[in-house]
Amino acid sequence: MATTNSWTLEIESPVAASRLFRAGVMDWHTLAPKLAPHIVTSAHPVEGAGGIGIGSVRQFNFTSAMPFSVMKEKLEFLDVEKCECKSTLIEGGGIGTAIETATSHIKVEPTANGGCVVKVESTYKLLPGVEGKDETTKAKDSITNIFKGAEAYLIANPDAYN
Numbered sequence: 001m002a003t004t005n006s007w008t009l010e011i012e013s014p015v016a017a018s019r020l021f022r023a024g025v026m027d028w029h030t031l032a033p034k035l036a037p038h039i040v041t042s043a044h045p046v047e048g049a050g051g052i053g054i055g056s057v058r059q060f061n062f063t064s065a066m067p068f069s070v071m072k073e074k075l076e077f078l079d080v081e082k083c084e085c086k087s088t089l090i091e092g093g094g095i096g097t098a099i100e101t102a103t104s105h106i107k108v109e110p111t112a113n114g115g116c117v118v119k120v121e122s123t124y125k126l127l128p129g130v131e132g133k134d135e136t137t138k139a140k141d142s143i144t145n146i147f148k149g150a151e152a153y154l155i156a157n158p159d160a161y162n
Helices: 017-026 028-035 133-156
Strands: 004-013 040-047 057-062 070-079 084-092 099-110 116-126
Touching (some): 004 133, 017 028, 028 057, 116 133
Antiparallel strands (some): 040 057, 070 084
């Protein structure tokens, strides 16, 4: 029987919430191949309004640095003003090999110092016989690297995503 698991992660950043949300979530399919070409070879919208509307699907293609070559995610919920979204993994990324289902809820909240905190909650159902500890560590590292990569880009480019 498959087991449902979840994990949470918080990432602090000196970058304003709206900028980090736009770069690290809304436009990550554009930035990822530029900022992490050693991991993401290409990314593009597959369905929907440029990959950023509810119901839209984005595809990310990976190098051999990742344990899978492709991942497709569907945007289920989006509130740009509150810097919040929820997406479901629909293909690749371990679906069918280790994971039955997976969803991620991301909220980027402003902090008093002008920066933000990224709050991520992921819920997933592993296939029978699959251990989730390594998968959770890899997922948390990947999410952290995404937001730290976007953060570094935004600090280096203070006029981007204003």
